[in-house]
Structures are given as structure tokens and as C-alpha cells.
Amino acid sequence: MTQVDERFDAIVVGSGLGGLVCAAYLAAGGQRVLVLEHHDIAGGNSHVFRRRRRYEFDVGVHYLGDCGPGGVIPAILGGLGLADRVRFREMDRDGFDRTVLPDAVVDVPVGWDQYLKRLEEALPGESAGLRTFAAVCEAIAEEMRSLLLTSDELTAIELMKRTPETARWGRRTLDELFTECGFSPKARTLLAAQSLNYGMSPSQVSVTTHATVTDHYLRGAYYPVGGGQMLGASLVEVIEAHGGELRTSATVTRILVSDKQVTGVELEDGTTLAAPVVVSNADFSRTVLDLVGPEHFPRSMVTKTREAVPGWPMVVLYVALDRELTGLPNANLWWHRDNDIDGAYARLADGLTDEVPFLFFSFASLKDPDTRTVCPPGHSNFQIMTLCPPGYASWGVEQGPTAGERYRRNHDYRTEKDRITEAMLVAAEQAIGPFRDSITHLETATPLTQERYTRSTGGTPFGLASWGSAGTRPERMPVRGLHVVGQGTRFGCGVMAVMTGGVACASTILGRRLLPEVHAGAVLGDPTLLPERDENWDPLRVSRGTARRGAKGLARIGGAR
Template sequence: MDRDEWDAIVVGSGIGGLVCAAYLAADGRRVLVLEQHDVAGGNSHVFRRRRAYEFDVGVHYLGDCGPDGVLPAILSGLGLDGRVSFREMDRDGFDRIALPDLTVDVPTGWDRYAKRLSEALPEDAAGILLFTDVCAAIADETRSLMLSQGELSVADLMARTPVTARWGRRTVSELFDHCGLSPRARTVLAAQSPNYGMGARQAVVSMHAAVTDHYLRGAYYPEGGGQVLAASLVEALEAHGGELRTRSRVGRILVEDGRAAGVEMRDGEVLRAPLVISNADYRRTVLDLVGEEHFGRRLVAKTRQAEMALPFATLYIALDRELPARPNANLWWYRNDDIEAAYQDLADERVDEVPLLFFSFASLKDPGARNVCPPGHSNFQVMTLCPPGYEFWGVNEGPAAGERYRRNAGYQDRKARLTEAMLRAAEEAIGPFREHIVHLEAATPISHERYTLATGGTPYGLAHWGGVGGRPDTATTVEGLYVVGASTRYGSGITGAAVGGMACAGQITGRRLLAEVHAGAVLGDPALLPPRAADWDPLAVSRGAGRRGARGLARIG
């Protein structure tokens, strides 16, 4: 295809970018997706080790993937119905919250959730019921609005979202105070807050409500791992005439006469299009790729001063034995029963004894999958939130700026110390396992920035942008320029990014696409999708057609 023939260029191939690109391609537009990494997928990416183990970077569980689910509807609207299967986790306890002397299994459904927490903490029962009532109401109002068919007037909007208007933009800590909750009750209610990377003093109630509701609608894992999501979207994109180019880093988004005009690659090649959708980090998009001279002073100031959500450090662990019998549930482990003190420890960089851990047991979520681990082995990840910033890691500018950090002695020392602290805490939580480790690999926020170029190495994007809970929309003040991804107002995580991608494609096409596909509309043509052979490999598909057979692809077996 000639370089001047593109109708739209998407910079970055996270889930938000791929969803937007695939829907624009299904709408008949010529779409090019450019990805600086070796494979598409962003935080849905996987990697493989020892020809035996596959580890998910960001897909540890997904909510709301039942018959009425939002993510299945987004996939089905592209003709992908049946090409991604979701395994449901334990409905009576998909998340296990473990505090000193208290364990609570989180079930599906707001009523069951409120009842179980109230029974576990009877002295806080009234406050828990008030807190969950507010969050459930906000979640219901938000979902109803998201799936509504038509535009609403301001008066109608306010009438339909009274609880959101009162509490949505206030902090979770304010609602905790209003409900008179003890530190222990706050810890149980906010135990899953690392799912959005913010403590109760920083997160707004609308975000907490949306994320909690997402999982209370059922927790799932995609059969075959997170890469299946990206690969399926790539198939839809290519089937409808779009193109994915990996190992293609954009150096600049071009703006001419006040409107987007295309991109300039790092090697100087210019690719032109009247629409550019940036799935790159929002801060880097505004300040580096586009340039602050193309935006108003207030927006630039908000972006420079913005706070990022907290990042993670992750241990990828494989054992030569199966884990002791346990439910198909994640584990949220807390050293103490005061979560606000745990977040303060992070702010003060006191992590020699990690305050919290999240465990994701991949070999329980996708049992028997040949890509996860060999029979009789285990595959799981252990994660903890980290202090923000480079100084903690002994790094100056970060890998996105070209800094070579991996042989930095200060970085290696910090990484080794945190790895040991996480292993100690992990064995406190689930018992000894070190003697059975056959693969151990640590990833830091600096690693995450290296692969995704995300500011601060966080998968969750902006925490505050011009005020508590503030986040940008997908449309920008530059004509023809849009943004998608973890920093937009549609939320982070796989589904939040996918909804943002739908919203962006809808703004461009002038349609309420999410409402259409949730009601059953299919915009893509399933007949165009390629058949999948028995050895179908989502990692190979996610390299794009031009590099699908290139050397260097890690395989299992």
C-alpha cells in the first residue's frame, strides 16, 4: 500500500489502539497500526521462557465476560464471537483477601459481597452496607449511561446519575469517613485497589465503584492467555484491510495548520493520514510526540503536573511441582490491617518488608494449557506496588529516554533486595516453595517502561490530571488527533482501554458503537477472518503479517 493512502494511523498497539483500529477498518477505512515493540498487545502481551513457560504481563483476570459482558460484546461486534473463550473463576470467591487473623473470599454480586464482608466484620456492618450501596448505585448509573443508545441533555444526565453526582468525584477516603469505617474494614473494602494503582486518598469513588463492579459481575481468564485478545483484534484489523507494523517506532506526530497530518518515524520516513490516534503514553503524546506548542497552556500545565498511578514490580515464577490444593482465586495478601498505612509506606519508600502482595495463579486459571507450563508444574506471578519515580531505582532518565540501566549497580541492588523481600513475603503468604523454583524472573517499573514507554512504568496511566479524578477524553484540541489507552476517562485495565477504543472509534464515525454492539450489532464480517490451524500461535499473529514468519519467535515445546 502506498504511504499516502492511509485514512488513519494508530500509534501503539495496546488493546485501546487495536480496538479502535479494528473498528475503523471494519468501517471501511484504510488503517495502519505502528508498534515499537516486537509484538502487539501492550499490557496484554505475554513472554515465554525455557520453551516451557508462558507468562502474562498484564492479563491476570478480567471481569464482566459473561453473556451480557462488555468485552465479549466488543469482540463480537468485530465478528470475533467464539474466537476468544473465557474461563470463569470461582464464583464463591474469585479473590481471597488475607489480613492478619482474617481471610475473606470475594463472591460475585454486590448483595453477596456486602453480606459476606458484613459478616466478616460485624462491628462495621452498617458502614459496609452504606459504602457498598453507594458504590453499587454509581456502578449501575455509569454502566447504564455507557450503554445508552442516545445522547442525553444535561438535565437528563443529572436525573439519571444522582449518586454519581454526589459521590463520583470525591475520594474513596472521604466515603470511608462518611461511613465511619475502621482501618480493618477500609483495608478489606480497598484490598483490590492495586487493580487501579491508587490508594483511598487518591482514587475517586467512581473509579473504585467501576472496577469493583467489573469483577463482581464475574471474574474470568481468557483461554490461551492474554495474547489471544491482541491476536484476535489483529486478525480483525488485517481481515478488513488494515495493517500492523511491529518494530516501528514513531518519532513525531505531525501537525500542520492546526490539524493532524500523519507521523514521522524514527528513521525519518513520513507516513501521512488525516486521522492520527495515539495509543502511546498520554504525557509523552502531548509533550514529546506532538509537542506542547500545539496545545493550550492550561492543558500543557495539567499534563506536566499530572500524577501517575503507582507501578508494579512482578516476580514470574515456575515450579517443578503443582501448588498445594487451593481455590481458583487470586490472593491479596496484606502484612497489616491498615491499607492506608501500606500506601504511606510506599510513599515513604519503606518496602524492605513489602506491605502487600497480589498472587495470580495462571496454572489454576487455564489448567492443562500447554503454553502455561508442563504437566505437574506450576506457573504464577507475585506482584507488589512500588514507590513512583526513578530515584528509588537508582535510575536518572529512564529507558524511554535511551538510558541503559540494566548494568547499573544501584538498580541491580535495589531489584535484588526487592526480589528477596517479595519472596520472603510470598512464602509467609502461601508457604515455602523456593526449593522447587525452576524459573524466577523479576520485572520492575523500569522494565515496564522499556517495553511500553509508559511514564513511571505504570500500566494504569494518569492518577490526577488537573484535579482529583480528572482524565482526558479521547478527542483532543488538535483536529484529527485522538488519544486512547489507560489514561483516558474511560478507565484503565483491559476492558477500560477497550471501551476507550470504542468511544474513540465512535467519535470518529459519529456512532454510539458500544451501545450498538452490546445490543447485538456485528460490524465486522466473520467470513473475512482467517482459519486457525491446530498450531495457531497468538504471539506470531501479533507480530503482524509482514513479520509473522520472522526469526526469533519464542515457542513452547
């Protein structure tokens, strides 16, 4: 018999925002919850890191949509008693995304009508197709949002009646809708310019994903005051205030199953923790194939998981300058080398050349200018991102960091990393002008970096691009007591998607439809239990969990916080 060290009502494996939201709602619902995170900071892709005691860089929170009155993210946080503890700063309503092509610049404004108007101005002669496209996408987004917030239990027939446009187009690809609308390559590129938001090409992504992601931002684009770590730290406070626990630097090696029922987890040090419910916020493929084991799943599910295609991985440059960036709006910049996004993805599949096809810029120091940890006064902090081909081969690596391979001193890896960094800098200066002489910090993160910290298959931050038939994603698990949340599951990738999935998972476990409740104003968490925040409050320290809060090694920014 295995020695059981502790027992809990629910154990959450992984502390991305999906896992933290689920854990927070379970804790607020009276369950004894434990969150286990192999990294030393909770937050997953929402965490931040600090350099030179002067700069703080966001890993994955570049901007959020729908954070105004009636927004889904504020409702999820408000339902936990966090309405006054997480604030959002709105980006430029007249153009929160600036798309730059060789012969067109489009500032994406709030609202479908204004967005359509800008597109028609940039694409004279394609108005009919643009109107069809906007009508389809807006209708699907509205149908999906309505389903998300309804408290009704719908039959399959009722569901079809409520979502006619989704039934018609939802699982078809964006490429098919583009073809239906008769778009030129330039139109296709402008409309899919922000595809780095979901890490899929037009031939991969479903119309539903593109429509809901686009609608999310057209409801208003925002940035959390204080950076992405504010989200994770605030959720950790809720979990701990309601009797739950976060343990960081705690690696789960196995989710234990007996007679098709979850019984708990086993840690790297041999500790066994018991629980009748385990929520995996780990990478979906690793959950099925490694943590639980394929022997516990139907053969068809294992086959789909083995054959699943992850989203494209990404390379990110973290840049700091000793001067301010002038002449730029409070907006993201999406720069494309040419008017052929389909060709760009096709070429990218063969390797990232010295002519980078597209870049995404996120300017943290413009989005959050008053937060002292972002950068010193008069300096700039921004990130430059692009996609790259999947696989280890081009990096000179065989198995990857999850398998224990040491890669950071590998000569081939360092050579390729330096080459891509230079290529991205060249393209970046083409996009925004010279800045290299002002660089005070430059750091490159590759797909192997992503895998090292989050253990994501293929080093992608986007989860699954395909799993079985088009447009489908894993949802119900055949093992009793086992649930999954995160990028690779039903609600897809992105902050709102994984937070929504966390609420949905907690709803299933607690047996109540939580999202419609909290969107209507219900508060399940008790805000009076939350700790006071003084001038030294640090979201990174909070995100270590109680047991490691005072551990050494936490970087601080020159006395801030």
C-alpha cells in the same frame, strides 16, 4: 516539503488493547488503517512472553470481569465477529478473590448482595457503614454502566438526573466515602484490598473508579483461554482481514500537525506517513509533550499534563515451579501484612522496605490449566506483584530507558532489584508457604522494565492517577483529527476500560454509537474474512503483523501450537 511515503485514512500509534480495538472497528467500518508499534509484538500490557521453551507468562491480563452473557467485553469482541474465537473460563464464583489480613480471610463472591454478606461476617459491628458503602458503589456502577450502553443523546440536565449518586459521590475520593461510613482501619483495608487493580491509594482514587472496577468483577471473574495474547492476536486478525495493517518494530517519533490539524506521523527511520486522523495509544503525557509537542496545545492543558501524577508503578515476580500448587482455589490472592492500608501507602511513599506491605498473586496455571503453553503438566506458573515508589532515584537511574539510558547492567539497579526480589519472596512464603526449593524459573520486572516496553511515564501500568481536578481525565483533544485512547484517558485503566475507550474513539471517528449497537447484538466485522486457525496457530506470531510474521527469534513452547 516533506516526502510522504504512504497515505492512510487513520493511523493508530501504539498497539495496546485500546488502540487495537479502535483500529479493528475503523477497519471493519471501511477505513484504511495502519497500526504502528515500537515493540516487536502487539498487545501492550496484554502481551505474553515465553521462557525456557516451557513457560508462558502474562504481563497484564490477570483476570477479567463481566465476560458472561450480556458482558461488555464479549459484546466488544462479538461486534467484530470474534464471538467464537475468544473464549473465557470463569473463576470460582464463590470466591474469585481471596483477601487475607492478619485476623481475617474474605473470599469475594459474585454479586453485591453476597459480597456485602461476606463483609458483614468479617466486620461485625460495622454493618451500617458497609450497607451505606455498598449502596453508594452499586448505584454509581449501575449509573455508569447505563450511560455506557445507552443510545440516547443526553443534555447536561438529563445526565444529572440519570446519575444522582455519581453526581453526589463520583469525583470524591474513596477515603472520603470511608470516613463518611465511619470505617475502622481493618474495614478500610478489606474494602481497598484490591487497590492494585487500579494502582491508587484510597486518598487518590475516586469513588467512581473503585465502584466500577469492583462491580466489573462482581459480575463474574474470568480468564481468557489461551492467555492474554489471545485478545491482541484476535484483534490483529480483524484489522488485517478488513484491509488494515499492523507494523511492529516501527517507532513513531512525531505526530505531525499543521494549522491545528493532524497530517500524519514520522517514524524513527525518517519515513513520513500521511493521515487526516491519528489515534494515539501511547502514554498520554508523552503524546502531548513529546509526540505532538506542547506548542500545539493550550497552556492550561500543557500545565495539567506536566503536573499530572501517574498511578503507582509495580514490581512483578514471574515464578515457575516444578510442582503443582495444592490447596488453593481458582482465585487470586490479596495478602496484606497488617490492617492499615492507609499506613501502608504512606510508608510506601518513602520507599519499599524489606517488609513488603501487600502482595497480589495471580495463578495462571490454576486459571488456564488446559493451555499447553502455560507450563508443563505437574508444574505451576504464577505472578507475585506489589507497588513501589515512583521515580528513578531508588533504582540508581537518572533518565530512564525511554531517554536511552542503559540500566540493566547498572550495579545500583541490580542491587536494588535483588533486594526487592528477596523481600517479595520472603513475604510470598509467609502468604502461601515455602516454595523456593521448587522454583525452576524466577524473573523480576521493575517499573523500568514497564517503561522500556510500553514507554509509560514513571513506568506505571495504570496511566494517570490525577490530571487537573479530582476525578477528571483527558478526553477531547484541541488538535483536529487527533484522538487518544488507553490507560490515561477518560475510561481509566484495566482491560475493559481501555477496550471501551477504543470503541468510543472509533464511534467518534465513524459518527455512530457503536457500543450500544454491538451490546444489542450487531456484528460490524465480517467473520467469514477471518483466517482459519490450525494446530500450529500461534497468537504471538500473529501479533507480529504480516510483514514480520516469519521473522526469526520467536520463542516456542516445546512443540505446542
